[in-house]
Amino acid sequence: MTVLIAGAGIAGLSLALTCHQIGVPVRIFESASELKPLGVGINLQPNAVRELFDLGFEQELGTIGVQTRDYGFYSKHGLEIWTEPRGKWAGYAWPQYSVHRGMLQMMLYRAVVERLGADVIETGWRAESFETSPDGAVLRLRGRNGEERREAGRLLVAADGVHSAIRAQMVPNEGPAIWNGAVLWRGTSRAEPFLSGASMVLIGHQTQRVVTYPLSEPDPETGLALINWIAEKTFDPSIGWQQEDWNRKAAIGDFLPDFEDWRFDWLDVPRLIRGAGDVFEYPMVDRDPLDKWTDGSVTLMGDAAHVTYPVGSNGASQAIVDARKLGRGLLDHGVTPAALEAYEDEMRPASTKIILANRGGGGPDAILQRVEDLCSGRFEKIEDVISHEDLAAHAAKYKTVAGFGIEALNAMPPILPVGASLQINR
Numbered sequence: 558m559t560v561l562i563a564g565a566g567i568a569g570l571s572l573a574l575t576c577h578q579i580g581v582p583v584r585i586f587e588s589a590s591e592l593k594p595l596g597v598g599i600n601l602q603p604n605a606v607r608e609l610f611d612l613g614f615e616q617e618l619g620t621i622g623v624q625t626r627d628y629g630f631y632s633k634h635g636l637e638i639w640t641e642p643r644g645k646w647a648g649y650a651w652p653q654y655s656v657h658r659g660m661l662q663m664m665l666y667r668a669v670v671e672r673l674g675a676d677v678i679e680t681g682w683r684a685e686s687f688e689t690s691p692d693g694a695v696l697r698l699r700g701r702n703g704e705e706r707r708e709a710g711r712l713l714v715a716a717d718g719v720h721s722a723i724r725a726q727m728v729p730n731e732g733p734a735i736w737n738g739a740v741l742w743r744g745t746s747r748a749e750p751f752l753s754g755a756s757m758v759l760i761g762h763q764t765q766r767v768v769t770y771p772l773s774e775p776d777p778e779t780g781l782a783l784i785n786w787i788a789e790k791t792f793d794p795s796i797g798w799q800q801e802d803w804n805r806k807a808a809i810g811d812f813l814p815d816f817e818d819w820r821f822d823w824l825d826v827p828r829l830i831r832g833a834g835d836v837f838e839y840p841m842v843d844r845d846p847l848d849k850w851t852d853g854s855v856t857l858m859g860d861a862a863h864v865t866y867p868v869g870s871n872g873a874s875q876a877i878v879d880a881r882k883l884g885r886g887l888l889d890h891g892v893t894p895a896a897l898e899a900y901e902d903e904m905r906p907a908s909t910k911i912i913l914a915n916r917g918g919g920g921p922d923a924i925l926q927r928v929e930d931l932c933s934g935r936f937e938k939i940e941d942v943i944s945h946e947d948l949a950a951h952a953a954k955y956k957t958v959a960g961f962g963i964e965a966l967n968a969m970p971p972i973l974p975v976g977a978s979l980q981i982n983r
C-alpha cells in the first residue's frame with residue numbers, strides 16, 4: 558500500500574508528512590545526493606500556512622520566517638500605488654510568512670526524518686520513468702554511478718519539480734519550459750528593514766522591477782535584517798536564454814546599472830543589491846496547463862504539475878495545498894487511483910486559472926504596468942490616476958483566483974480533519 562514519491566522538495570516532503578499523518582506509508586526518492594538549504598526567499602500564503610500549522614509547524618515557522626505584514630506596489634519613482642495588509646493583519650485566521658526556501662525545505666526534511674525515520678528518503682536516485690499495472694506503479698530510478706533500479710508501489714506521485722521526468726514521459730512532446738523574456742536576479746542582503754519592517758513591496762513596471770521583503774527580524778545589535786530581493790528585466794524572448802536552473806550564479810554588473818537611480822527616501826535599491834553575497838539568475842518560465850495529471854496509479858504535483866510565473870507568491874503555497882488535497886483524496890478513496898483522480902479534479906482547474914492569470918497580465922503585479930502606462934509612474938496623488946475602488950477590486954480578484962480569499966478561507970473546514978486516519982495493512 559506504499560505511495561512512492563519522486564522528489565524531496567517542498568511538495569514531496571509535505572506529501573510525505575501528510576501521508577504519515579493519516580497512516581499511509583511512503584518512500585521518497587530524491588535525485589540530489591544530499592539535501593541542502595538552497596534557494597532564496599519565498600512567500601507562504603495563509604492557505605498554505607494553515608496546512609503547515611495543521612502539520613504541527615506553528616512554532617517552528619515563527620523561528621525560520623517573518624510574518625508578512627503588508628504588501629505594497631510602488632512606481633519606479635518609489636511612489637506608493639497601493640498597499641494592503643496581509644495575513645492576520647488583513648483578517649485571515651492564519652499569517653502569511655516570508656521564509657528562506659532552503660530553511661523551509663530543511664524544516665520539512667527534519668520532520669520527515671523524525672516522524673517517519675531516515676530510511677524513507679533515499680537521496681542520489683533520479684526518477685527516470687514509470688510503468689503502470691493493475692496492481693500499481695513501477696518507478697525506474699538511476700543512481701549517481703549510472704546503476705538502474707526499479708521500485709514498485711501502489712501509487713506514484715511525481716514531485717520532481719520544473720524538469721519533471723515523469724511529466725516528460727506523460728507529455729512526450731511538451732518540450733522545454735516557456736520563457737516570456739524576463740530574467741530574475743535573486744539574492745539576500747543584510748540591510749536596514751524598510752517601511753513596516755515586515756513589508757513586501759513590488760516596485761517598477763512589467764519590463765523592469767524589484768520585489769523585496771525581509772526574511773528575518775532585525776539583529777538586536779546591528780539593527781540589520783536579512784532582506785530578500787529580486788531584480789527583474791525583460792528582453793526580447795527571441796534571443797533565447799540558458800535553461801532554467803535555480804542555482805545558476807550571476808554577476809551584479811549584469812543588471813545593477815539599470816537600477817542605479819532607484820534610490821528612494823524609504824529604500825536604496827542599488828545599495829541593497831550591492832550588499833548581497835551570491836546572486837542567482839533564473840528566467841521567467843512557465844508551462845502550458847495540462848489536460849491531465851493522472852495516468853492510472855501515477856500523478857503529478859507541485860511544479861511537476863503546474864509551473865507558473867513566480868509573480869503571485871504561490872508556487873510553494875500551491876505545492877503544500879496539493880499535498881494536503883492529495884492526502885484528502887487518500888482518506889476518502891483509500892490508496893487507489895480514485896484518490897488521485899479526486900485530487901486532480903479539484904486542483905488542476907484551480908492551478909490552470911492561476912497559470913493563465915499570471916501569464917495574461919491578471920497577476921497582482923499587473924497594476925504596476927497600468928500605472929506606468931497612464932503616467933510613467935509619476936503622480937501627485939494616485940487617485941488622480943486610478944480610483945481606489947479599481948485598485949481594491951484588482952487586489953481582491955487575484956486572491957480569489959489563487960484560493961486565498963479571506964472570508965472563504967477562514968470559513969473552510971480543515972482539509973484533513975484532526976485525527977483522521979486510514980486503517981492500512983502494511
Ligand SMILES: Cc1cc2nc3c(=O)[nH]c(=O)nc-3n(C[C@H](O)[C@H](O)[C@H](O)COP(=O)(O)OP(=O)(O)OC[C@H]3O[C@@H](n4cnc5c(N)ncnc54)[C@H](O)[C@@H]3O)c2cc1C
Nearest residue numbers: 564566567568588595596597684717718803859860872873
Ligand atoms: C534548488 C532549488 C532552489 C529554488 N529556489 C527558489 C527560489 O529562490 N525562489 C522560488 O520562488 N522558488 C525556488 N525554487 C522553486 C520552488 O521551490 C518551487 O517552485 C515550489 O516550492 C514548488 O515545490 P516543488 O516541490 O514542486 O519543486 P522543487 O522545490 O523544485 O522540488 C523538486 C525536488 O525534486 C528533485 N528532483 C528533480 N528531478 C528529480 C528526479 N528526476 N528524480 C528525483 N528527484 C528529482 C529536486 O532536486 C528537488 O528536491 C527552487 C527550487 C529548487 C530545486
